[in-house]
Structure formats: C-alpha cells, structure tokens
Amino acid sequence: MNLTSPETLIFWMTLFFLIFFILLKKFAWKPILNAVKEREESIENALLEADKAREEMARLKADNQKILNEARAERDQMLKEAKALKEQIINKAREEAQLEANKEIEKAKLVIESEKQAAIKELKNQVSELSVSIAEKVLGEQLKNKEAQLKQVEKLVSDIKLN
Amino acid sequence: MTNKLFRYLLAAFLLVSFKAISQHHETAGQHAEKSEHQTENTEHDEGFDVGELVSHHLADSHDYQFELPFLHKTIHLxxxxxxxxxxxxxxxxxxxxxxxxxxxxxxxxxxxxxxxxxxxxxxxxxxxxxxxxxxxxxxxxxxxxVTKNVTGIFFSFILLFLVMYLTAKVYQNPKKLPKGIAGFVEPIIIFIRDDVAIPNIGKAKYEKYMPYLLTVFFFILFSNLIGLIPFSPFGYNLTGNIYITFVLAIFTFIITTLSGNKHYWKHILTPDVPKLLWPIMIPIEILSMFTKPFALMVRLFANILAGHTIMISLVALIFIGGTLMVAPVSGFFVIFMSFIELMVAFIQAYIFTILSALFIGLAIEEHGHEHEAKHVEHTI
Incomplete structure (x- = not known):
C-alpha cells in the first residue's frame, strides 16, 4: 500500500470528526441518552410505586382484619354483657319474687295466727259456756249434797286445762 | 415469501458486487496498460499486476471511480x-x-x-x-x-448523523417505545453504556465520555460496514487507512491525557517501585502513554486492511488464473470472508471503544488497577 500525503486525511478526518461529534452530541446522543435514562427512571419509579401500592394494600388488608377482629371481640363482649345482665335481671326478679312470697307467707302466717287466736278465744268462750251449762246441769243434779258439790267443782276446775 | 425475496436480493447483490469489481479491474487494467505504453515498458505487457490492483483498491485517490454495472464514471475531485x-x-x-x-x-x-x-x-x-x-x-x-476517502469520511458521518438523528426523533415522546430504527440502535447504545462505559469508567463519571465513545464506535462500525459493500457509493477503505485510525487514536490519547487525575500522573512520574528503578520505570510509563493509542491505531488499521486485502486478492485470483473455473471457488471464499469481515467490523469497533473507555477509566480512576487493564489489553 502506497502511503499518500498524511495531512490530507488527517486534516479532513479531524475536521469532520469534530463537526459531526458536536452535531451528533447535540442532536443525537444527548436526546437519545436522556430519553433512555428518563424512560428507565420512569420504569423504575413505576415499579417502586407498584411495590408501594402492594405494601399499602397488604397494610389495608391487615387493617381490615384487625378491624374485623375488633368488631368480633366487641360483639362477643356485648353478648357476654347482655348475658350477664339477663342473668342479673332474672336473679333479681327471682329474689324479689322470693321476698314477696316470704312476705306473703309471713302475712298469711300472721293472719292464720290471729285467726287461730280468735278461734281459740271463741273456742274458749264456747268451752266456758258449755262448761257452765254442763256445770249447771251437773250441779243441778248433784248439788243436793253440798260436800259432793264442792268436791265435784274442785275436780272439774282442776281438770280444765287452759292451753 | 420473504425468504424468496431475500434470496433474490442476495443474488442481485452478489451479481452487482462481482460485476463492479470486474469492471473496475478492466478499467484498472486499461489504466495500467496505458501507462505501460507510455513508459514503453514491455515487460508486463500481458501480465496482470495484482499488486497494482490491490493497492489501488486500498489506497486513497484523487479520482473517485463510481462503480455500478450501469453507471461507470470517474469523478475528478x-x-x-x-x-x-x-x-x-x-x-x-x-x-x-x-x-x-x-x-x-x-x-x-x-x-x-x-x-x-x-x-x-x-x-x-x-x-x-x-x-x-x-x-x-x-x-x-x-x-x-478532497480525496476519495475524504468523501468517504463525509458519507460515513452523514449516514451516521442521519441514522442517529432519525433515532433521536423517535424519542421526542419519551414514553414511546423504541420502534423502527431506534429499536436497532437503542440496544447498541445501551450496550455501549452498560457494558463498555460504566464498567470501565465508573458510574460517577461515565456520562461525560458517552458522546465520544458512541461517536467513535458508530463511526468505526459504519465505516467498516460501508467498506464491506463492494460497489459505489460504498466500498471505501476508511478504517483500513492508518491516517484515519491515527486521528481516532489521537482523540483517545488527548481525552485520556487531559482527563488524567493526580493518581494517573503520580503513577507515571513517581511509580510505586524502589527509587533505584525509576530511571527505567519512568521512561517505560511515559512510553506506555503513547503505546496504548498506538496499539489502538495499528490494531484497527491492520485488521480492516487485512480483511480488504484478502477479499480483493480472492477476487483477483480469477484474473490471475485467467479462467472462469476459479470463480466459484474464490466466490465461495469471498462470501465466507464477508461473513468473517462482518464479524470483524463489529468486533473491531467494539474493541476500539472498550479500550478507549478503559484508558479513560484508568486515567480518571481513584485507585490504580493497572494490572487488570494490561491483562485485558494483552488478551485482545
């Protein structure tokens, strides 16, 4: 290969290289590299955001579960309380009923007692009346003998037992 | 259907290529004959000077012979x-x-x-x-x-600019996916960025050097590919010309030297060896500043020149043999070589770019890893 004048190609090559380097840098490399970088960044951001959204969703799901659990617990609590209240009310009612019944029984006992007393009193009165009439009759027959009469009376009286 | 079309295109392409070369040979032969008559040198009257043909194809010229089957014209630059x-x-x-x-x-x-x-x-x-x-x-x-190769440089750059400008236009809407030409160019650009610039120069500073690396890579690639198409307006031997690779290497050298930090200069001027060895080491280090771009220059030049020489010599075999019987054999080898050269076109562009990035990276690196660099250089 014959070597030609070196300055010819060196001069033109340097000139064209510099001119086209500047042109390419301005009109091609910068826009392309920037666009590629921008796109890569936007993809990266999108991926990051998707991750974030996924995390958020997981968090929300966990929250939901928590709220649900709380609600359930609250319901259980309420049920428990209601049960207790029911129990309490029933017990109270029962106690009151007992009390009332006792009172009634007491009252009835008192009435019975007073009735009894009254009956006894009546009985006593009747007994005494009967006794008097009996005594009159017996006395009427036996009081011919004074001594016998007295003896009889004494015996009768001592026989009477006052409750 | 596409396959058939592709086959027709390939056939047409090969036909045109061979015709262009053979026509060129005819004219070159005529020229040679003419000048031989003028010098009245009868020694090579009938002979066909392969050396002349090869060097004519590889060398720069003041005349541009436009070589197409239906249009054969010499343009005087x-x-x-x-x-x-x-x-x-x-x-x-x-x-x-x-x-x-x-x-x-x-x-x-x-x-x-x-x-x-x-x-x-x-x-x-x-x-x-x-x-x-x-x-x-x-x-x-x-x-x-303005010689033939000057028009070649211009053509190569114009083509490069056109392709890249059209690519850049695709990105006017940054959300748009790379389609058409951008779909072809973008992976290469990203490759240069992610596998050439960032590993060698470092993530912090690579952006500054990307335009240079891309320009060099695509210029070499485009020139190599243009050189492989054997008819006008292609077929230049640009990257196989040592002056052009010299300019490219000089740019790498200037960028490396200008961006060298104090570690770089310290490594050259006060190497990390016993002071007794400094008289040897300092000249070696200074020399290595120049041998690196020199190797860049020669590697690219020699690879492409060798490829072109082999191709033209294989075609010239037909004329040396003087019989058409050689044509299928040399045709087969030319096609075979074309594929190898296609690979070489990419590989050499890649090597030049990655070594440029490596040298720049060494110059701006904060801690020296020069052994790694030398290792890579030697393996390539």
Whole structure:
C-alpha cells in the first residue's frame, strides 16, 4: 500500500470528526441518552410505586382484619354483657319474687295466727259456756249434797286445762 | 415469501458486487496498460499486476471511480494545495489519470506539479526517475485535497448523523417505545453504556465520555460496514487507512491525557517501585502513554486492511488464473470472508471503544488497577 500525503486525511478526518461529534452530541446522543435514562427512571419509579401500592394494600388488608377482629371481640363482649345482665335481671326478679312470697307467707302466717287466736278465744268462750251449762246441769243434779258439790267443782276446775 | 425475496436480493447483490469489481479491474487494467505504453515498458505487457490492483483498491485517490454495472464514471475531485505561493485549487482531471509523474500541471500561480502514486509534488523539485516519500515535505506542497476517502469520511458521518438523528426523533415522546430504527440502535447504545462505559469508567463519571465513545464506535462500525459493500457509493477503505485510525487514536490519547487525575500522573512520574528503578520505570510509563493509542491505531488499521486485502486478492485470483473455473471457488471464499469481515467490523469497533473507555477509566480512576487493564489489553 502506497502511503499518500498524511495531512490530507488527517486534516479532513479531524475536521469532520469534530463537526459531526458536536452535531451528533447535540442532536443525537444527548436526546437519545436522556430519553433512555428518563424512560428507565420512569420504569423504575413505576415499579417502586407498584411495590408501594402492594405494601399499602397488604397494610389495608391487615387493617381490615384487625378491624374485623375488633368488631368480633366487641360483639362477643356485648353478648357476654347482655348475658350477664339477663342473668342479673332474672336473679333479681327471682329474689324479689322470693321476698314477696316470704312476705306473703309471713302475712298469711300472721293472719292464720290471729285467726287461730280468735278461734281459740271463741273456742274458749264456747268451752266456758258449755262448761257452765254442763256445770249447771251437773250441779243441778248433784248439788243436793253440798260436800259432793264442792268436791265435784274442785275436780272439774282442776281438770280444765287452759292451753 | 420473504425468504424468496431475500434470496433474490442476495443474488442481485452478489451479481452487482462481482460485476463492479470486474469492471473496475478492466478499467484498472486499461489504466495500467496505458501507462505501460507510455513508459514503453514491455515487460508486463500481458501480465496482470495484482499488486497494482490491490493497492489501488486500498489506497486513497484523487479520482473517485463510481462503480455500478450501469453507471461507470470517474469523478475528478478537487485538488487543494497549500503551496509556497499560497492556496491553489484545481480539478484533479488536469492530471488526466496520470500517476507516474508524466503529466505536468501548471496552476494559475505558475507552480508546476506532477502526481506520483496519488501524491502531488513540485515538478521542478523532482529529479529524473526520483520516487520520494510522501513525507518529504520539501518536495511537495501541503495537500488538503478532497480525496476519495475524504468523501468517504463525509458519507460515513452523514449516514451516521442521519441514522442517529432519525433515532433521536423517535424519542421526542419519551414514553414511546423504541420502534423502527431506534429499536436497532437503542440496544447498541445501551450496550455501549452498560457494558463498555460504566464498567470501565465508573458510574460517577461515565456520562461525560458517552458522546465520544458512541461517536467513535458508530463511526468505526459504519465505516467498516460501508467498506464491506463492494460497489459505489460504498466500498471505501476508511478504517483500513492508518491516517484515519491515527486521528481516532489521537482523540483517545488527548481525552485520556487531559482527563488524567493526580493518581494517573503520580503513577507515571513517581511509580510505586524502589527509587533505584525509576530511571527505567519512568521512561517505560511515559512510553506506555503513547503505546496504548498506538496499539489502538495499528490494531484497527491492520485488521480492516487485512480483511480488504484478502477479499480483493480472492477476487483477483480469477484474473490471475485467467479462467472462469476459479470463480466459484474464490466466490465461495469471498462470501465466507464477508461473513468473517462482518464479524470483524463489529468486533473491531467494539474493541476500539472498550479500550478507549478503559484508558479513560484508568486515567480518571481513584485507585490504580493497572494490572487488570494490561491483562485485558494483552488478551485482545
């Protein structure tokens, strides 16, 4: 290969290289590299955001579960309380009923007692009346003998037992 | 369907290529014959000078032979000389195709020139039968002519700019996916960024050097590929020209040297060896500043030049053999070589770029890892 004048190609090559380097840098490399970088960044951001959204969703799901659990617990609590209240009310009612019944029984006992007393009193009165009439009759027959009469009376009286 | 179309295209392509080369051979032969008649040198009257053909194909030229089957035309490019009497411009047609120093051209300032193997000398400073070197600046004016390779450089850059400008247009809407031409270019750009620039230069500073690396890579790639297409307006031997690879290597050298930090200079001027060895080490380190770009220059130049030489020689085999029987064999080898050269086109562009990135990376690195660098260089 014959070597030609070196300055010819060196001069033109340097000139064209510099001119086209500047042109390419301005009109091609910068826009392309920037666009590629921008796109890569936007993809990266999108991926990051998707991750974030996924995390958020997981968090929300966990929250939901928590709220649900709380609600359930609250319901259980309420049920428990209601049960207790029911129990309490029933017990109270029962106690009151007992009390009332006792009172009634007491009252009835008192009435019975007073009735009894009254009956006894009546009985006593009747007994005494009967006794008097009996005594009159017996006395009427036996009081011919004074001594016998007295003896009889004494015996009768001592026989009477006052409750 | 596409397959068939592709096959037709390939056939047409090969036909055109061979025809272009054979036609070129005819004209080259005619030229040679003419000049041989002029010199009345009867020794090579019938012979076919392969050396002449090969060097003609590989060398730069003031005339651009437009080679297509239906259009065969020599375009005479302008000659631009910086002489001792100032600027001188005239068309190269004045030399009438002569490259033997027989036609003397006189410009409007009264200077006389002759052309010897595409180098223009002062006619009066040239002795009889003298064949001076192109580096003999006393005997010739400075030559800034628009030669064939200059048009090639321009064509390569214009094509590169057009492709990249169209690519950049696709990105006007940054959300849009790379389609069409951008779909082809973007992976290469991302490859250069992620596998060449970032690993060698580092994530912090690589952005500054990306435009240079991309320009160099795509210029070399485009020039290599253009050189592989064997008919006009392609077929230039740009990256197989040492002046062009010299300019590329010089740019890498300048960028490396200018961006070298204090570690880089410290490594060169006060190497990490016993002081007794400094008289040896410092010259070696300084020398290595220059051998790195020198290796870049020679590697690319030699690879591409060798490829072109093999291809043209294989075609020339047909004419050496003088029979059409050689054609299938050499045709097969030309196709085979074309595939290898296609690979070489990419590989050499990649190697030049990755080594440039590596040298820049070494110059700006904070801690020295020079062993790694040397290792990579040696393996390549």
């Amino acid at each position: 302008p000659v631009i000389l910086w002489t001792n009497k100032g600027l001188s411009v005239f068309p190269s047609s004045k030399f009438k195709g002569d490259n033997q120093g027989k036609v003397i051209v006189t410009d409007d300032k009264g200077n006389k020139y002759v052309r010897l193997h595409e180098v223009i000398y002062y006619a009066d400073k040239l002795g009889e039968h003298e064949h001076p070197s192109a580096f003999d600046f006393d005997k010739r004016p400075l030559n800034f002519s």
